[in-house]
Amino acid sequence: xxxxxxxxxxxxxxxxxxxxxxxxxxxxxxxxxxxxxxxxxxxxxxxxxxxxxxxxxxxxxxxxxxxxxxxxxxxxxxxxxxxxxxxxxxxxxxxxxxxxxxxxxxxxxxxxxxxxxxxxxxxxxxxxxxxxxxxxxxxxxxxxxxxxxxxxxxxxxxxxxxxxxxxxxxxxxxxxxxxxxxxxxxxxxxxxxxxxxxxxxxxxxxxxxxxxxxxxxxxxxxxxxxxxxxxxxxxxxxxxxxxxxxxxxxxxxxxxxxxxxxxxxxxxxxxxxxxxxxxxxxxxxxxxxxxxxxxxxxxxxxxxxxxxxxxxxxxxxxxxxxxxxxxxxxxxxxxxxxxxxxxxxxxxxxxxxxxxxxxxxxxxxxxxxxxxxxxxxxxxxxxxxxxxxxxxxxxxxxxxxxxxxxxxxxxxxxxxxxxxxxxxxxxxxxxxxxxxxxxxxxxxxxxxxxxxxxxxxxxxxxxxxxxxxxxxxxxxxxxxxxxxxxxxxxxxxxxxx
Amino acid sequence: xxxxxxxxxxxxxxxxxxxxxxxxxxxxxxxxxxxxxxxxxxxxxxxxxxxxxxxxxxxxxxxxxxxxxxxxxxxxxxxxxxxxxxxxxxxxxxxxxxxxxxxxxxxxxxxxxxxxxxxxxxxxxxxxxxxxxxxxxxxxxxxxxxxxxxxxxxxxxxxxxxxxxxxxxxxxxxxxxxxxxxxxxxxxxxxxxxxxxxxxxxxxxxxxxxxxxxxxxxxxxxxxxxxxxxxxxxxxxxxxxxxxxxxxxxxxxxxxxxxxxxxxxxxxxxxxxxxxxxxxxxxxxxxxxxxxxxxxxxxxxxxxxxxxxxxxxxxxxxxxxxxxxxxxxxxxxxxxxxxxxxxxxxxxxxxxxxxxxxxxxxxxxxxxxxxxxxxxxxxxxxxxxxxxxxxxxxxxxxxxxxxxxxxxxxxxxxxxxxxxxxxxxxxxxxxxxxxxxxxxxxxxxxxxxxxxxxxxxxxxxxxxxxxxxxxxxxxxxxxxxxxxxxxxxxxxxxxxx
Numbered sequence: 001x002x003x004x005x006x007x008x009x010x011x012x013x014x015x016x017x018x019x020x021x022x023x024x025x026x027x028x029x030x031x032x033x034x035x036x037x038x039x040x041x042x043x044x045x046x047x048x049x050x051x052x053x054x055x056x057x058x059x060x061x062x063x064x065x066x067x068x069x070x071x072x073x074x075x076x077x078x079x080x081x082x083x084x085x086x087x088x089x090x091x092x093x094x095x096x097x098x099x100x101x102x103x104x105x106x107x108x109x110x111x112x113x114x115x116x117x118x119x120x121x122x123x124x125x126x127x128x129x130x131x132x133x134x135x136x137x138x139x140x141x142x143x144x145x146x147x148x149x150x151x152x153x154x155x156x157x158x159x160x161x162x163x164x165x166x167x168x169x170x171x172x173x174x175x176x177x178x179x180x181x182x183x184x185x186x187x188x189x190x191x192x193x194x195x196x197x198x199x200x201x202x203x204x205x206x207x208x209x210x211x212x213x214x215x216x217x218x219x220x221x222x223x224x225x226x227x228x229x230x231x232x233x234x235x236x237x238x239x240x241x242x243x244x245x246x247x248x249x250x251x252x253x254x255x256x257x258x259x260x261x262x263x264x265x266x267x268x269x270x271x272x273x274x275x276x277x278x279x280x281x282x283x284x285x286x287x288x289x290x291x292x293x294x295x296x297x298x299x300x301x302x303x304x305x306x307x308x309x310x311x312x313x314x315x316x317x318x319x320x321x322x323x324x325x326x327x328x329x330x331x332x333x334x335x336x337x338x339x340x341x342x343x344x345x346x347x348x349x350x351x352x353x354x355x356x357x358x359x360x361x362x363x364x365x366x367x368x369x370x371x372x373x374x375x376x377x378x379x380x381x382x383x384x385x386x387x388x389x390x391x392x393x394x395x396x397x398x399x400x401x402x403x404x405x406x407x408x409x410x411x412x413x414x415x416x417x418x419x420x421x422x423x424x425x426x427x428x429x430x431x432x433x434x435x436x437x438x439x440x441x442x443x444x445x446x447x448x449x450x451x452x453x454x455x456x457x458x459x460x461x462x463x464x465x466x467x468x469x470x471x472x473x474x475x476x477x478x479x480x481x482x483x484x485x486x487x488x489x490x491x492x493x494x495x496x497x
Numbered sequence: 498x499x500x501x502x503x504x505x506x507x508x509x510x511x512x513x514x515x516x517x518x519x520x521x522x523x524x525x526x527x528x529x530x531x532x533x534x535x536x537x538x539x540x541x542x543x544x545x546x547x548x549x550x551x552x553x554x555x556x557x558x559x560x561x562x563x564x565x566x567x568x569x570x571x572x573x574x575x576x577x578x579x580x581x582x583x584x585x586x587x588x589x590x591x592x593x594x595x596x597x598x599x600x601x602x603x604x605x606x607x608x609x610x611x612x613x614x615x616x617x618x619x620x621x622x623x624x625x626x627x628x629x630x631x632x633x634x635x636x637x638x639x640x641x642x643x644x645x646x647x648x649x650x651x652x653x654x655x656x657x658x659x660x661x662x663x664x665x666x667x668x669x670x671x672x673x674x675x676x677x678x679x680x681x682x683x684x685x686x687x688x689x690x691x692x693x694x695x696x697x698x699x700x701x702x703x704x705x706x707x708x709x710x711x712x713x714x715x716x717x718x719x720x721x722x723x724x725x726x727x728x729x730x731x732x733x734x735x736x737x738x739x740x741x742x743x744x745x746x747x748x749x750x751x752x753x754x755x756x757x758x759x760x761x762x763x764x765x766x767x768x769x770x771x772x773x774x775x776x777x778x779x780x781x782x783x784x785x786x787x788x789x790x791x792x793x794x795x796x797x798x799x800x801x802x803x804x805x806x807x808x809x810x811x812x813x814x815x816x817x818x819x820x821x822x823x824x825x826x827x828x829x830x831x832x833x834x835x836x837x838x839x840x841x842x843x844x845x846x847x848x849x850x851x852x853x854x855x856x857x858x859x860x861x862x863x864x865x866x867x868x869x870x871x872x873x874x875x876x877x878x879x880x881x882x883x884x885x886x887x888x889x890x891x892x893x894x895x896x897x898x899x900x901x902x903x904x905x906x907x908x909x910x911x912x913x914x915x916x917x918x919x920x921x922x923x924x925x926x927x928x929x930x931x932x933x934x935x936x937x938x939x940x941x942x943x944x945x946x947x948x949x950x951x952x953x954x955x956x957x958x959x960x961x962x963x964x965x966x967x968x969x970x971x972x973x974x975x976x977x978x979x980x981x982x983x984x985x986x987x988x989x990x991x992x993x994x
Binding site: 029036065075076082089 | 542566666907
């Protein structure tokens with residue numbers, strides 16, 4: 001099976017697709033650009049949802065559900081939003097099919113043409129702010145802290161499983177506040193949640209920063225983001241949190257009576273992460289043998305594979321295996337005993353390796369006799385024979401070590417791949433020969449940013465937040481690479497997904 | 498607030514909408530026929546999902562996600578399915594908007610017209626069986642037990658919040674099996690899960706049965722269902738589980754090598770329940786004061802409302818209230834302390850009554866002094882002063898009583914409203930004057946069924962399963978109401994939502 005996976009060295013892009021397909025995370029769909037999320041991939045998404053949803057709810061957010069369809073006219077209401085989202089989207093024009101004119105196949109019934117076309121949501125600011133305008137009258141109605149888990153559609157030309165698909169799953173938070181300060185606080189609170197999730201659950205280190213004007217969300221005043229680094233040295237935007245100011249409140253006339261009885265526009269935020277995170281997870285940790293999952297996101301954290309030939313061996317092995325399942329379950333380990341007889345142990349070893357299960361326990365007749373079991377770590381591929389006594393404690397500790405080890409390895413890689421440069425020559429050389437994050441001074445103009453992007457395909461991933469900049473030693477003043485104009489600190493450049 | 502709710506006696510249909518809107522379960526959307534599920538409604542859906550999803554997973558099912566869009570040509574592949582689903586659906590014809598010809602507004606860019614139109618899924622059998630044909634080669638690949646939580650769209654003309662909306666949320670299970678017996682067993686296993694969910698979680702008694710041919714799902718060999726009775730005497734189909742035979746496997750050429758090395762078509766089931774259940778829940782239990790929630794589906798099972806005027810009273814009351822929260826949380830009760838000072842206690846009493854919170858605890862200075870608290874049940878509206886000591890045990894027990902009490906009340910109502918009749922005159926009289934389930938003999942022909950539907954608007958809700966028929970005393974032979982032809986047992990007629 002691992003033969004089916006191209007090595008990273010040979011073709012990184014093909015390696016990624018091979019891992020996704022062979023680990024059965026996703027499959028292609030008959031509709032170009034759409035994907036099928038298979039049970040292994042969806043279980044990962046469910047675990048991601050559980051982690052994020054818990055943090056959203058702890059901070060006072062509630063889930064709701066807004067309609068899939070948005071009236072065409074709504075898309076035009078917020079000027080920048082039109083530019084950003086009205087372009088590539090799925091347009092519903094008819095509400096009925098009929099048998100085709102030649103008596104074969106189906107076609108839209110011309111009589112069912114809609115009075116106003118409907119857009120399949122690419123994001124939901126417009127329909128939500130149209131609703132908030134109805135719900136918000138007084139400061140007493142604020143804040144509104146709503147999130148939704150939903151599918152969205154953006155008509156992408158070049159798609160790649162999880163990383164860029166026409167339809168994807170995500171969460172989108174949309175909050176309304178009485179003051180600018182409160183909305184900004186919310187924006188940053190969510191950035192914290194995303195950071196915690198990326199680092200503590202996904203074991204994926206991220207840089208926190210703010211986007212330049214040209215990389216901002218269409219309709220936002222400021223876009224904050226977390227940026228991760230993939231193993232091929234390209235950046236991945238992993239989550240964004242937008243401070244929308246009063247732009248959408250003004251577009252949809254959403255005012256409220258404040259405590260001084262004055263009419264004011266509400267302040268807004270929106271924020272989202274998507275199934276794209278699954279692509280980021282794959283590209284952060286996996287290897288040429290397949291997927292590697294951090295234990296906190298793995299439904300199957302440990303798999304037990306019984307090995308036997310004769311019936312009496314089977315009885316002895318299965319008895320111990322089942323006892324181990326109980327012990328591990330009691331200790332809170334997500335353990336799976338694969339007792340299928342339709343597949344051989346070697347096939348199973350390979351299967352769970354490709355699927356990234358963090359720990360494999362193999363148990364044969366000799367292990368039973370010696371009261372031992374073989375423990376194999378997916379991340380380091382180390383094997384060890386350990387006593388059955390104290391197994392739960394040993395497994396729990398090893399899972400913690402794997403979780404931490406994956407983060408440490410990814411952080412070390414990112415540090416090695418983060419390069420400060422002070423000349424445009426060095427900048428181009430690093431991008432070509434090493435990749436990764438390049439820390440460079442920038443004069444703050446869109447012109448310089450555009451020229452660099454044009455000439456090198458590198459974009460400004462973010463202007464790092466203060467503490468972040470300090471930790472990257474990117475906070476000292478300097479001069480722009482191209483123009484020599486003053487800069488107060490380095491920004492983070494990279495080629496990106 | 499309760500004044501905003503029309504009484505059931507005055508206008509049942511308006512009462513339903515008033516409850517849904519005032520309990521903030523849902524709101525109208527700018528797109529006709531679509532709805533906004535508000536946080537109170539969505540929390541209910543999340544609790545329903547949790548209950549069902551747990552049972553699906555315990556029985557070996559996994560979640561996955563298939564695309565929203567289905568190629569137009571797929572809809573035509575299964576003959577009956579075309580008839581049932583290809584008619585009223587949302588058709589995507591373009592992938593881009595452009596500024597309108599007069600420079601204003603937006604319109605589909607003619608250059609973006611799709612080569613093949615896409616249908617927004619009304620249900621996913623076609624795209625899933627197209628995929629299964631790829632995944633299934635051998636008996637070793639079977640069974641496939643997949644469920645998905647998703648949104649679907651059916652273009653409905655007459656919509657009503659939750660009960661019938663253009664877009665709704667649901668789960669749809671799609672399984673593939675090696676044998677007919679196994680697929681039938683799966684179909685019935687799911688019917689059991691739906692029954693357990695309806696009765697034990699929703700406290701909504703249901704009749705289990707099989708649909709007549711004319712009421713079958715488009716493409717099914719047999720459709721099994723659970724049918725509930727609403728307070729106005731109309732039936733609600735609450736869930737369906739379909740045995741699909743080999744129809745979809747044949748339409749999408751899904752064959753597998755069986756254990757004798759012969760090529761066979763796979764056997765299929767599909768099954769679903771939707772946000773319609775929320776409408777059913779409202780109409781089963783609620784009263785003229787608003788929503789009544791069964792404790793097992795309520796996120797807020799008990800709400801504590803502190804009452805005080807002076808600061809020293811506040812200190813004393815809040816201290817006890819917070820202690821009560823800790824005690825109740827430790828006992829696993831979903832408790833909410835509403836400490837807002839922007840609203841008065843009376844307003845809160847009303848708010849939680851309308852929203853159906855099962856238990857209200859009111860705590861004032863006198864209660865603190867007496868070490869008591871006022872307990873009010875939403876279902877019976879009974880109030881009682883109880884000791885603070887042993888509160889958790891008392892609350893837990895009362896919640897159990899409410900859960901059981903709601904079921905008992907609904908079951909008694911259904912029994913009262915289930916009438917056996919032996920003449921067509923009596924049949925019509927019961928339908929007109931009493932409503933409810935009418936148990937009558939039927940000759941098994943589509944003609945008789947159609948004539949009865951035409952003349953009385955009553956449909957055969959189901960042919961009750963054996964045990965069900967016995968418990969309804971509907972299993973004795975008799976003669977058809979209209980034709981006098983023999984019948985082996987009574988079937989369940991009703992007017993329905």
